[in-house]
Amino acid sequence: MRTAYVAALAGSVLALSLSSAQDAPEIAWLTDLASAREQARGAKKPLLVVFR
Amino acid sequence: MLGVDLNTYRFDYDLTFAALVMNADGTTYHRFGGRDETSASSRLTVAGLVRVLEAALPEHEAYEKGPKPKREGVAPRTVEQIPTMARRIANKKPDCVHCHTVNDVERELAQEEKRWKRDDLWVFPLPEHVGLKLDSDDVARVVSVTPGSQAAKAGAMAGDVLVTLGEQRILSEADVQWALERADAGPTKLPLVYERRSARVEAELELAAGWKRATALALSWRPAMWGIRPSPGFGGRDVSADEKEKLGVAFGFRVNYLVDWGEHAEDGKNAAAAGIRKGDVVVGCDSKRDFAGHAHFQAWFRLEKKAGEDTAIEVLREGNPVTVKMKVLP
Numbered sequence: 001m002r003t004a005y006v007a008a009l010a011g012s013v014l015a016l017s018l019s020s021a022q023d024a025p026e027i028a029w030l031t032d033l034a035s036a037r038e039q040a041r042g043a044k045k046p047l048l049v050v051f052r
Numbered sequence: 053m054l055g056v057d058l059n060t061y062r063f064d065y066d067l068t069f070a071a072l073v074m075n076a077d078g079t080t081y082h083r084f085g086g087r088d089e090t091s092a093s094s095r096l097t098v099a100g101l102v103r104v105l106e107a108a109l110p111e112h113e114a115y116e117k118g119p120k121p122k123r124e125g126v127a128p129r130t131v132e133q134i135p136t137m138a139r140r141i142a143n144k145k146p147d148c149v150h151c152h153t154v155n156d157v158e159r160e161l162a163q164e165e166k167r168w169k170r171d172d173l174w175v176f177p178l179p180e181h182v183g184l185k186l187d188s189d190d191v192a193r194v195v196s197v198t199p200g201s202q203a204a205k206a207g208a209m210a211g212d213v214l215v216t217l218g219e220q221r222i223l224s225e226a227d228v229q230w231a232l233e234r235a236d237a238g239p240t241k242l243p244l245v246y247e248r249r250s251a252r253v254e255a256e257l258e259l260a261a262g263w264k265r266a267t268a269l270a271l272s273w274r275p276a277m278w279g280i281r282p283s284p285g286f287g288g289r290d291v292s293a294d295e296k297e298k299l300g301v302a303f304g305f306r307v308n309y310l311v312d313w314g315e316h317a318e319d320g321k322n323a324a325a326a327g328i329r330k331g332d333v334v335v336g337c338d339s340k341r342d343f344a345g346h347a348h349f350q351a352w353f354r355l356e357k358k359a360g361e362d363t364a365i366e367v368l369r370e371g372n373p374v375t376v377k378m379k380v381l382p
Binding site: 005033037038040041044045046047048049050051052 | 053056061063067068069070071072073074075076077081105108109112116151
């Protein structure tokens with residue numbers, strides 16, 4: 001089972017599609033940076049932060 | 053960027069898209085996102101991002117299992133704490149602070165405090181700046197090496213796979229740029245490790261004094277360009293490809309403003325007095341015509357022109373060539 005990321009979008013919501021076969025399917029798109037960081041800490045998952 | 057800790061989320065703030073792959077403790081494993089003068093998305097590929105995400109997973113697992121590095125208690129620092137930004141906010145609090153504003157207000161503060169140097173313009177050098185052309189979908193892989201470049205002198209060759217540069221493991225162009233950004237202005241040596249046919253090669257990039265300096269074209273997309281002087285005092289929009297063809301020029305922008313605001317309104321008055329008019333199509337300056345566009349012209353003028361010298365602006369006015377001679381203001 002693939003390890004997923006917790007993700008945060010700092011700034012506006014991003015319409016980013018990772019729909020290829022290489023997709024990491026469990027990525028949870030959030031908009032709150034602090035919340036994402038806490039979730040990542042609790043789940044011991046890496047954090048993807050996107051600024052745009 | 054309001055409220056974002058600049059000591060934790062560190063990347064090229066001029067970008068319109070940047071991603072950080074991190075641990076929740078604030079450690080950044082990798083960065084993704086980059087651009088050049090051609091467009092804001094010129095160096096973004098989904099395949100490249102997916103590769104970074106996938107390759108960083110085992111790194112994260114190893115980090116979680118291993119002893120954590122001691123993190124010094126660095127206090128959070130936000131854009132609001134930068135005095136030049138604080139003054140802007142005091143005038144009117146913005147709903148949103150763009151990433152590039154961080155660089156803008158940092159530069160304004162450095163200029164106010166007389167510690168800003170022109171070499172501070174050169175940030176986050178692209179891999180090509182040291183001679184490395186990388187695969188856009190698998191950026192640790194070297195596509196080509198510029199002969200005579202620092203990378204060539206370090207022995208790198210097409211087909212090599214970058215492992216680390218400085219202390220940064222390389223999965224993206226942004227990782228390379230981060231390692232180069234962190235390196236001294238020179239002279240210095242930056243450790244480079246790469247793999248060739250599964251063999252590990254340890255080398256060094258030898259970086260001479262001033263190695264970060266690049267070209268006006270490379271600078272032309274960065275907002276910092278607009279804050280340096282001298283300035284021509286006018287600007288405009290690139291004419292279309294069709295219009296360039298009709299005019300028989302490879303480069304041209306139509307003047308649609310002469311600066312008549314702010315502390316540098318004298319630049320616009322100077323240009324107007326010299327004879328620049330709205331509607332003129334600028335096609336060259338001092339016999340140079342190979343500009344990529346208006347922004348390139350602006351960056352070139354600011355980097356190359358010296359206060360007090362005479363300059364000749366070549367324009368087309370109602371289709372007729374006119375040369376406007378203008379003194380460059382400090």
